[in-house]
Amino acid sequence: MPHIVINGTPHQADEKTTVAAALMNLGITSRTSVSGQPRNPLCGMGICFECRVTIDGIAYQRGCQVEVREGMEVSTDAI
Amino acid sequence: MRYDAIIIGAGPAGLAAARAAKHAGKQTLIIDDNHGPGGQIWRGRDGIELKGVDRRFSTQITDLNFSATQIILATGARELFLPFPGWTLPHVLGAGGLQAMAKQGLNVQGKSVVIAGSGPLLLAVASNLKKAGADITLIAEQAPWSSLLHFGSQLLRWPSKLTQALQLFNINYTPNLWPIEAKPGEVLMSNGKTYPCNYLACAFGLLPNLELARLANCKIENGFVKVNRHQQTSVQGIYAVGELTGIGGLEKAEAEGEAAGAGTATLGNHQDFVKLLTRTFKLRDELKQLAQPDTILCRCEDIPFSRTTQCSSMREAKLQTRCGMGPCQGRICGPILEQLYGWPSDSVRQPLYPVPLKSLIQS
Ligand SMILES: Cc1cc2nc3c(=O)[nH]c(=O)nc-3n(C[C@H](O)[C@H](O)[C@H](O)COP(=O)(O)OP(=O)(O)OC[C@H]3O[C@@H](n4cnc5c(N)ncnc54)[C@H](O)[C@@H]3O)c2cc1C
Ligand code: FES
Numbered sequence: 001m002p003h004i005v006i007n008g009t010p011h012q013a014d015e016k017t018t019v020a021a022a023l024m025n026l027g028i029t030s031r032t033s034v035s036g037q038p039r040n041p042l043c044g045m046g047i048c049f050e051c052r053v054t055i056d057g058i059a060y061q062r063g064c065q066v067e068v069r070e071g072m073e074v075s076t077d078a079i
Numbered sequence: 080m081r082y083d084a085i086i087i088g089a090g091p092a093g094l095a096a097a098r099a100a101k102h103a104g105k106q107t108l109i110i111d112d113n114h115g116p117g118g119q120i121w122r123g124r125d126g127i128e129l130k131g132v133d134r135r136f137s138t139q140i141t142d143l144n145f146s147a148t149q150i151i152l153a154t155g156a157r158e159l160f161l162p163f164p165g166w167t168l169p170h171v172l173g174a175g176g177l178q179a180m181a182k183q184g185l186n187v188q189g190k191s192v193v194i195a196g197s198g199p200l201l202l203a204v205a206s207n208l209k210k211a212g213a214d215i216t217l218i219a220e221q222a223p224w225s226s227l228l229h230f231g232s233q234l235l236r237w238p239s240k241l242t243q244a245l246q247l248f249n250i251n252y253t254p255n256l257w258p259i260e261a262k263p264g265e266v267l268m269s270n271g272k273t274y275p276c277n278y279l280a281c282a283f284g285l286l287p288n289l290e291l292a293r294l295a296n297c298k299i300e301n302g303f304v305k306v307n308r309h310q311q312t313s314v315q316g317i318y319a320v321g322e323l324t325g326i327g328g329l330e331k332a333e334a335e336g337e338a339a340g341a342g343t344a345t346l347g348n349h350q351d352f353v354k355l356l357t358r359t360f361k362l363r364d365e366l367k368q369l370a371q372p373d374t375i376l377c378r379c380e381d382i383p384f385s386r387t388t389q390c391s392s393m394r395e396a397k398l399q400t401r402c403g404m405g406p407c408q409g410r411i412c413g414p415i416l417e418q419l420y421g422w423p424s425d426s427v428r429q430p431l432y433p434v435p436l437k438s439l440i441q442s
Contacts, residue, residue, distance in 0.1 A: 016123070017184025024185050029169050035381040040169040042378070042411070044179030045119065046112055046139075047157045047288075049406040050378060060406060064183065065137070067114055 002070045007077075013068040020044070020051040020063035023076070030063055031078045052078040082108045082133070084340065085147040087140050087291060090118015092321025092332035093153030097132045099340025105149070107132045107340075112139040118155055119175060120329060122182045143295050149316055151339050152292055152304070153332075156322035158200075158282035159414055161362075162376050162384065163369035165261030170278050177280035178204045181211045188212035190277040193266055195219040195258045197360045198284045199328070202247040208280070209249075217274055218249055219256035221283070222360050227254050230359040237352060239330070257366060269365070284360055286414055287323045310339040325353035367419050376419075377412040379405020393422045 001012045004019075006028060013022035020041045023030050029038035030051045041051040044064050051063040054075040063074075083105035086093045094116060097109040109116070109129065114137045116127045143150065158173045165171065172180065174196055181187050191214045194201050205215045220227070234241040258281060260267045265275045287303055298305040298313035303325050310318045318339040321332035331349035338345040370376065372385035382402045390396040393416055396403065402416065403409030413424050 014184055021180055021184035024180065033167075033378070033381050037167060037381070038169050039167065039378070041172060041180055042160070042176055043157060043173050044176040044183070045157065047407065047410050048378070052406060064180070065112065065114070067183075 002068045002072070004068050004071070005073045007075055017068055018064050019053060019055060019061075019066050019068055019072070019074055022068050023051075023053070023063060023074070028076060031076055034079055054078060080106070080108075080133075082106050082147040084108070084149045084151060085110070085145065086151040086153055086340075087111075088118065088153035088155055088321070089113070089116035089134070089136070090153060090155045090321060090332065091120060091329050092155070092323075092336040093118065093151070094127065094129070095333040095336030096151045096153060096318075096320055096340035097129060097336075099337045100149070100151075101131045101340075103341050105340075108135065108147075109133070110135045110138050110140055112137070119179070122179060140291060143291065147316075149318060149339075150295075151310075151318045151320060151336075152295075152297075152312075152323055153320050153336060154288040154291055154323060156285040156287050156326060157410070159284045159286050159418070160281075160411060161283050161366050161369065161418060162374050162415060163258055163260060164371050164374050165266075166281070167375050167378055168261050168263060170264065170276070171261050172278060172280055174201055174204045174280040174282040175285075176282065177278055178207050181208060181213075187278070189214065191216050191275065192278045192280055193217045193219070193274050193276040195221075195256075195266070195268070195279065195281045196283045197221045197362060198282075199244070199247075199356070199360075200282070200285065202244070202249060202252065204280060205249050205251075206247050213278075215249065215251060216276065217256075217268075218252045219258065219268060220252065220254045221257040221363055221366060222254055223363075224254045226359045226361070230355065233355050236348075240328075240352070257363075257369075259369065283362055283366065285322060285326045287326070289323065292317075292319055292323060308338075308344040309342070310335050310345060325350060326356060327353040362418070370419070376415055377402040377405065379407050379412075382412075387416065387420075393417075393424060396422075 039050050042048040046065045053063045055061040084100040084107045086096050086109045089111035100107040117124050257269045266279045267273045292304045304319040304323045320335035320339045327349050370384040374384045380401045382400045386400045
């Protein structure tokens, strides 16, 4: 099971899980909207960008299109 | 490497095209944004056969600055969302959206799910989520019984689809019902009842992903790419297959893909089925009146409905409210504005997806 770090806290995720699914499984919303609302994935297929997160320092990655990898660092700081 | 055929999209249509092209002796490349082949139906499935075909996954095509003898667009469809109070809450996802999340590792075991919206996809999603351990408490289809009964009688023309429909039938399927308002952990439906749910999976049908076809200047007619019997678009060398030419499901997607890859004509009465689906699942007007003044239309920029009522076109809404200017570039709110106001979509500009400067520097 890959170890990942979310917002600085270590977690474990299942193999073959996308970042977006891993966050939902942990009950962590993927982003906070411009007016401060918590948001989760909507389309699950790369269209809506509601799942956008920073992965290993690269901003605006769509969490639903990226599988978790050992040591990955995710931050839900995207607006 | 110069390819004879480049296929964009590795769903059922693109996969069929790739195999047929390879079989016809063409040097073939298939590209998909996802990290593996399968498209919407076979997302995450192992063992998909693509022998002899070059492939590139996790690759999103944002321009058509490459050449091949034949380019086959097989970019599929996305869901249509309509705004209602609470649709931006974290427990509300698309119908295919929740299914896609479950296929990519979301654990739905023991979760209660209300599925709502329109189209045959609702039943497919119910069946798949149930297999994944979810408890489907309601499937609300906005279409009236009369349309669905007519649909059922017409399905006799497509025996395999009739069998599929019967297999998918679910006791909780309720026509003539739609969502009014989602609140944390529940949803109020048009029958006045509130249903508790861990997830509300809601979408109102499918829309083709036309961005690349538009970029290539392919002729679009009635919302779909216009093709001839050989799946050729109005632009020499560019073909379109699958949901791009009409929302018709798996058999149509595979038949069209195969024809385009092999260079033959598509067989079958697929367009009749497309028309039947469109007629059956026509959206009722009440759905276009669900948004309240403070209901968000553009999720990227949090633009409420009230700010768009003064505008008279998509362009004006963009310039005055920033609606559609966020990272999804109007892919979600564009179709919403089209449904609510009848405004046609804006043209596409390159790049298709925004690349923030920060990520360019950091990568
Ligand atoms: C979310 C969702 C779930 C669905 N689930 C089911 C189901 O369970 N059962 C069912 O019978 N039907 C389902 N459908 C209906 C489905 O659209 C059709 O049945 C069929 O899969 C269509 O095949 P296709 O090859 O045309 O498109 P798709 O299967 O949608 O494949 C298109 C592919 O193109 C890729 N793509 C798109 N744009 C680009 C780009 N710019 N660059 C690179 N790649 C790109 C996409 O990532 C995708 O993999 C679903 C539809 C959606 C939208
Ligand atoms: S959930 Fe829509 S892009 Fe990831």
